[in-house]
Amino acid sequence: MMLWRQFVMEWRLYSRDRVAMFWTMAFPVLLLLGFGTMFRDGGGPRLSLVRVLPQSPSPSDAALGKALVDLQLNVQTLSKAEAESRWSRGETAAQLEPAGAGYRLRLNSYLMAQAGATAGLVNQAYLMAQARLSGAPEPQRIPIQMESPGHKRSASYVTFLLPGLLGLNLVSMGLFSVGMVNVSYREKGKFRRLAVTPLPKWIFLLGQVLHRLTVTVVQAGILLLVGRLAFGIQNQGSFLDLLLIMTLGTGCFMAFGFALSGFAETSEGYAALSNLVFFPLMMLSGVYFTLDAAPAWLQHTVALLPLAPFIRALRAVFNDGASLAGHGLGLAIVGAWALAAFLLAVRRFRWA
Amino acid sequence: MSTPSLRIRGLRKAFPRVLAVDGVDLEVARGEVFGLLGPNGAGKTTTLEIIEGLTAADSGTIEILGLTWEIHGQEIRSRIGVQLQSTSLFNKITPREALDLYGSYYPKRRSTAELLALVQLEEKADAYHITLSGGQQQRLALALALVNDPELVFLDEPTTGLDPQARRSLWDVVRRMKGEGRTVVLTTHYMDEAEALCDRLAIMDRGQVIATGTPASLISDLAMPSVVELTFEGMAPDSSAFAARLGQAVEPRADLWEIRTPDPKALLPRLLEAAEVGDVPFQQVHIRRATLEDVFLQRTGRSLRE
Numbered sequence: 001m002m003l004w005r006q007f008v009m010e011w012r013l014y015s016r017d018r019v020a021m022f023w024t025m026a027f028p029v030l031l032l033l034g035f036g037t038m039f040r041d042g043g044g045p046r047l048s049l050v051r052v053l054p055q056s057p058s059p060s061d062a063a064l065g066k067a068l069v070d071l072q073l074n075v076q077t078l079s080k081a082e083a084e085s086r087w088s089r090g091e092t093a094a095q096l097e098p099a100g101a102g103y104r105l106r107l108n109s110y111l112m113a114q115a116g117a118t119a120g121l122v123n124q125a126y127l128m129a130q131a132r133l134s135g136a137p138e139p140q141r142i143p144i145q146m147e148s149p150g151h152k153r154s155a156s157y158v159t160f161l162l163p164g165l166l167g168l169n170l171v172s173m174g175l176f177s178v179g180m181v182n183v184s185y186r187e188k189g190k191f192r193r194l195a196v197t198p199l200p201k202w203i204f205l206l207g208q209v210l211h212r213l214t215v216t217v218v219q220a221g222i223l224l225l226v227g228r229l230a231f232g233i234q235n236q237g238s239f240l241d242l243l244l245i246m247t248l249g250t251g252c253f254m255a256f257g258f259a260l261s262g263f264a265e266t267s268e269g270y271a272a273l274s275n276l277v278f279f280p281l282m283m284l285s286g287v288y289f290t291l292d293a294a295p296a297w298l299q300h301t302v303a304l305l306p307l308a309p310f311i312r313a314l315r316a317v318f319n320d321g322a323s324l325a326g327h328g329l330g331l332a333i334v335g336a337w338a339l340a341a342f343l344l345a346v347r348r349f350r351w352a
Numbered sequence: 353m354s355t356p357s358l359r360i361r362g363l364r365k366a367f368p369r370v371l372a373v374d375g376v377d378l379e380v381a382r383g384e385v386f387g388l389l390g391p392n393g394a395g396k397t398t399t400l401e402i403i404e405g406l407t408a409a410d411s412g413t414i415e416i417l418g419l420t421w422e423i424h425g426q427e428i429r430s431r432i433g434v435q436l437q438s439t440s441l442f443n444k445i446t447p448r449e450a451l452d453l454y455g456s457y458y459p460k461r462r463s464t465a466e467l468l469a470l471v472q473l474e475e476k477a478d479a480y481h482i483t484l485s486g487g488q489q490q491r492l493a494l495a496l497a498l499v500n501d502p503e504l505v506f507l508d509e510p511t512t513g514l515d516p517q518a519r520r521s522l523w524d525v526v527r528r529m530k531g532e533g534r535t536v537v538l539t540t541h542y543m544d545e546a547e548a549l550c551d552r553l554a555i556m557d558r559g560q561v562i563a564t565g566t567p568a569s570l571i572s573d574l575a576m577p578s579v580v581e582l583t584f585e586g587m588a589p590d591s592s593a594f595a596a597r598l599g600q601a602v603e604p605r606a607d608l609w610e611i612r613t614p615d616p617k618a619l620l621p622r623l624l625e626a627a628e629v630g631d632v633p634f635q636q637v638h639i640r641r642a643t644l645e646d647v648f649l650q651r652t653g654r655s656l657r658e
Binding site for chain 1: 404405406426429430432434436438439440441442444445449453454456457458480493496
């Protein structure tokens with residue numbers, strides 16, 4: 001009863017801050033629209049190559065040009081001067097230029113991911129062009145297939161992006177906004193008056209977690225709706241499973257925020273502290289790059305962090321229509337973190 | 353009931369740079385309005401916050417309604433009412449919602465309508481907290497302190513920042529609390545407020561209680577409970593020659609001299625004679641009873657307002 005009142009009051013006060021509420025709801029939608037527009041067609045960002053042609057292009061230059069296009073590279077042909085200035089601005093990932101009788105490929109060391117992939121394609125195109133010129137049989141290519149871990153193939157990159165956005169949004173809300181709001185309210189003495197009432201801390205905190213939980217569910221609902229209307233992205237799994245994962249994840253990362261706020265004296269201190277937690281969590285989650293090369297002890301430790309199993313389960317259900325059965329362990333890890341973080345939050349919480 | 357509402361022994365609290373509370377003993381009887389009077393920084397608020405359970409003391413014992421924080425924390429919270437020196441609520445909560453919400457934390461509660469009427473906030477019942485005036489916010493804080501029908505109420509500087517009319521109406525509310533049998537402990541640095549409201553007072557200075565008693569007894573216990581004032585047009589002149597002639601201490605204030613005495617009747621003829629001889633250009637003579645301000649002054653050598 002006390003919890004319900006607390007929850008209702010949180011929502012009431014929250015809904016009165018229209019601007020904050022609007023942006024909380026709109027932010028993930030804007031991200032989705034932004035990425036969705038950028039990568040509207042094709043599987044992810046397309047690779048592009050800057051090409052500098054010699055003064056008088058030879059037939060072999062032309063053949064290479066055709067092969068590059070055949071391999072779906074986005075080729076931009078520029079003059080030497082234009083290409084140099086673009087390179088200096090750091091906008092070029094890979095640049096193909098004449099050198100002596102042949103070519104040289106320059107790769108931007110800051111953009112290695114795109115540059116490396118482009119280099120592979122350029123070399124392939126070179127072999128193709130040479131074969132065509134000499135009349136040899138065209139080299140065979142091994143077919144490539146983009147596929148999710150759940151064996152789904154989608155034409156649209158945004159489809160895979162959406163659950164990632166859902167997850168990222170939730171983590172940043174938990175670690176940044178919720179914890180920060182908590183610290184700044186404490187700094188302003190907004191909780192002092194509550195300290196002299198018999199209201200138990202855990203009810204106060206749980207009320208806030210539940211409030212945030214429902215906020216994220218609404219937020220996710222809006223995001224899914226926009227994804228569906230604007231990009232035709234559909235949830236492949238069951239909505240109930242999705243709700244369950246979101247609930248566990250929200251509980252976990254909101255509790256994280258509250259727990260962290262118990263360790264910071266000031267909002268400035270909190271900003272530093274939350275980054276300290278956020279970045280390792282992000283980098284080590286295995287969501288953005290694999291940790292195959294990392295030492296074994298690190299891999300074992302990382303396997304126990306909550307972000308990776310959460311995102312994995314979210315993507316599996318949303319993109320691959322998987323059931324939750326295969327994610328029991330992962331969700332148990334997320335749930336355990338949620339509980340531990342909440343208990344820590346209650347223990348560390350101070351009214352003033 | 354025989355147990356006092358509040359009994360404090362040897363309370364001590366040091367902050368990194370200041371000894372805020374330095375061995376305070378207090379005892380407040382049931383149904384009493386008890387005041388902690390002292391200048392800013394005397395340790396009144398720290399003392400109160402320790403009693404309310406907001407700040408931990410370094411040492412000392414506190415018994416509230418016969419209970420202690422260590423064992424009966426929740427029960428104490430249920431039975432006391434607290435108005436903090438500044439009550440910061442959420443900006444967009446309304447008085448009605450705040451009273452409903454805070455009331456819901458307690459096993460026993462008074463109706464929101466009754467409380468709104470008590471502090472005359474019915475018209476502002478549905479306005480956002482941030483839009484209320486200082487006085488209205490203060491009245492809401494007072495209503496919140498009464499939301500659980502408490503036996504013991506703590507008010508920290510309840511009238512600071514209020515206009516004279518708002519102060520009077522707040523005094524009425526405090527008197528009603530007393531009429532309803534509640535015990536009230538309040539802090540103030542206004543001597544008139546202490547005198548008007550409090551059954552008993554503890555005067556605090558630099559973390560210590562320097563005197564305790566009823567306002568009347570504190571004054572009558574003074575060695576020199578009467579004050580004769582000579583007022584001047586404009587600034588008061590130098591008083592040393594006059595003091596020497598009179599053979600008594602004269603304290604110059606901005607536009608008057610104060611002479612303290614146990615016996616104004618005996619002093620007056622001598623004083624007028626000395627003024628005549630010295631050709632002192634005073635305008636008026638007043639004889640007044642000493643006030644709590646004088647009590648503080650005579651015990652510490654400093655003014656309450658410093």
